[in-house]
Amino acid sequence: MDTIEKNRHVDYNRPACPVEATLELIGGKWKGIILYYLLNGRLRFSELKRTIGCVTQRMLTKQLRELESSGLVSRTVYAEVPPRVEYELTKEGESLKPVINALKKWGESHALKLLEQRQTSEDEIR
Numbered sequence: 001m002d003t004i005e006k007n008r009h010v011d012y013n014r015p016a017c018p019v020e021a022t023l024e025l026i027g028g029k030w031k032g033i034i035l036y037y038l039l040n041g042r043l044r045f046s047e048l049k050r051t052i053g054c055v056t057q058r059m060l061t062k063q064l065r066e067l068e069s070s071g072l073v074s075r076t077v078y079a080e081v082p083p084r085v086e087y088e089l090t091k092e093g094e095s096l097k098p099v100i101n102a103l104k105k106w107g108e109s110h111a112l113k114l115l116e117q118r119q120t121s122e123d124e125i126r
Contacts, residue, residue: 025070026096030055030063035093036100038073042088072096 026032030052037043037051049060064087067073072093078084089096 022099025072026099028063028066030059031067032100032103034060034063034067034087035072035089035096036104038087038089038093039097039100042076042086045085045087048087067093 026035033052033055034048037048043051045060045064048064049055049057052060055063064073064075068075068087071090073087074090076086076088078086
């Protein structure tokens, strides 16, 4: 399913609309991770895939296209053999640095513990 052209919401007039709009742009399993790794600078597609690890090439391509379409990531293709493609954050993408770092800090303080508790609860149910 191609989500580049489709927005999840059409009405951003509710009080939470800035949160919804932000999540529309950076939400999903891989976009935040991609943005995090691009905070350190430009990466080739293969470097990004290797760094992330468990993402498929198809999904990484899809997520990068969506981030590019949103204006958060830029893609540069070099006319070489073999072709070289690099991705980096745009100025708008760079503006997410404090948000991504805050998510990382919260994850270190809270998320890992909560995920461990959830796993323990699921194990007890089984």
